[in-house]
Amino acid sequence: MSTRPRTVLLTGASGVVGRSILRESRGLPGGGGGDGGPGALRLVAASHSTAVPEAPGPTVSLDMTADWFGLGADAWEALAAEVDVVIHSAGLTEWGLPAERYRPINIDGTRRIIEFAERAGAAVHFMSTAFVAALADTAPAPLGADNVCRNYISSKQAAEDLLADSGIPHTVFRPTNLVGDSTTGWTSQGQIVQLMSDWIGRGRAPFIPAHPGIRMDFVPQDLLSGAVLRAIELGDDKGDFWVTYGEEAMDVDGCLQVLARHAAARGRTLRIPPVVDPDGIDQEELERLPPMSRSYLAVLRDVSEVTWCSGGVLPTSMPELRERYGVPNVDDTEAYLRSLAYAAAHLS
Template identity: 60%
Template sequence: MSARPVVLLTGASGVVGQSLLREVGEVELLAATRGPVEPGRAARVVRCDVSLPLLGLEPPAYRALAAEVDVVVHSAGLTEWGRPDEEYVPVNIEGTRRVAEFAELAGAPVHFMSTAFVAALLPGAGGTLSETNVTAPYVRSKLLAERVLADSGVPHTVFRPTNLIGDSLTGWTSRGQIVQLISDWICRGRAPFIPVHEGNRIDVVPQDLLSKAVLRAIEGGVTSGEFWVTYGPEAMDMAQSLRICAEHAAARGRRLAPVPVIDPDDERARDLSGLPQLTRTYLSVLRDVSEVTRAGGGVLPTSMPELRDSFGVPKIADTDAYLRTLRFASGR
């Protein structure tokens, strides 16, 4: 590997990809995408599609790219919740298989972006997910993709971030995700209650902490390991989260009335009839995320101490980063 390894970044147009393209360190990034992308600090953009054989490239171009690449960061994937299992197969599972084939030809390790929610499906999980859980098909696809990589024999790491929020210092994100959408809804006083299991931590992580960890792993020549990019026992609880929402709402000239927190298994939390459609949707998502967190132990596994010590990931309070994310989102 050269002093500045050449890194093929799949999913360069996604939230993780865009964050990585802002954090480039001592690497040369090739931004791989099938659609429009902000290239950021990428050396160049590579048009390819992980759902297609040879990544959608002609054989000579495929071989030439493999000869150039030292490392692959695989962040391409269908991340939207609520799709049927089969819709996650082409990119999340078969796409990972094709990335592994490319990496084997290139002699390159793979750094795979999974999800901390797989904790709910691993042996020894503290519970099960209901068949209607909106996250379940996505989480299953990520766990299957991890197994594809493990079976491939290609050297690889697995990064398992929890729900991502904006940059730890600025709140910036390339696009809002479910945390920002639901938080804005809460801050506008639209939530009649919040369904959360007792003891669950509200674990969200700034996207730049994930990007820094991945890049430092590449620069350090790390080619194996599983890294839970979460706050674990340091994560805020729902009471802290709601206090931050109230603080943010007050800064925007709104007084946020106290929001009841209800066990998701309580009948009051399950009967959503008569509520507006958006409210029913967000409450259902919150209930399902709480179920995933509880199945994963209530407090997610974490590698944050190791990421700080070994990879120089900065120590940032999740509460501060969450407030900055809310401020950035409201200013867009």
């Protein structure tokens, strides 16, 4: 084995996933700074314009939408000469945007990562999304053309296809919606799950639009981060992994029970709203609601549709992730509760 550290370029280092990976890297030999003996990992944290507080070593500003990542050819070549492995986590993650907004970052950016990895002789570990299951040929129902997640998911699928066609060594990690750290609930920023949970937990949702029998699949972010780092430590450079709970995930009632427990811990009583099949929603009742409620309900409906089109239960690689990468066996309801508590204390 080489005695020099292996240099890992982490794109999207300032994002939710990137910052979680950097925090997890503190547990590696040498703390992700490379000074941990033969084969230790040395992380280079790349963001676009945001500082990366957890970076254990060098940082670099890259623009996925620009040739040479906006570095110029010489600096790009120098970076390629340094890098052994890429974790590609940069992306446009907001939902509801036109398809052309995702292309430059999520698709063309991945094409640039492939060119870079080819030059560097590096394997790529790509952060995709479990929601691509809704677009699979085997999907039991077609995803609505106007689903709020559709353009985002399509861009992630297109990026996966580029990697598959490139022939470069790579893995694909497909996380479902991530929540805070499994032990502490920590997250660097609130996301859609926390936002929607807060709204429902305050009793503002008149009903919950959810397709019959779907699971609410939320995974603590450190489970993803730990698996990615372990894959790199082991030198794995192929495979795709659904970072989801699948059949183990809570159902909608279970999710609402967690919200009720969270409310109770804050001295509130949550009257659990009825769960309504989206096909049975009374449109007149919907029209009478305030615009914000209508838009939150529309997002809940569309996310439910994504799971419904994935078969109601997302595909999962959790047993394999536990066995091969030592991903801890964490109860999803307890992790969700801790995540809600962290968000209530630190993010609102």
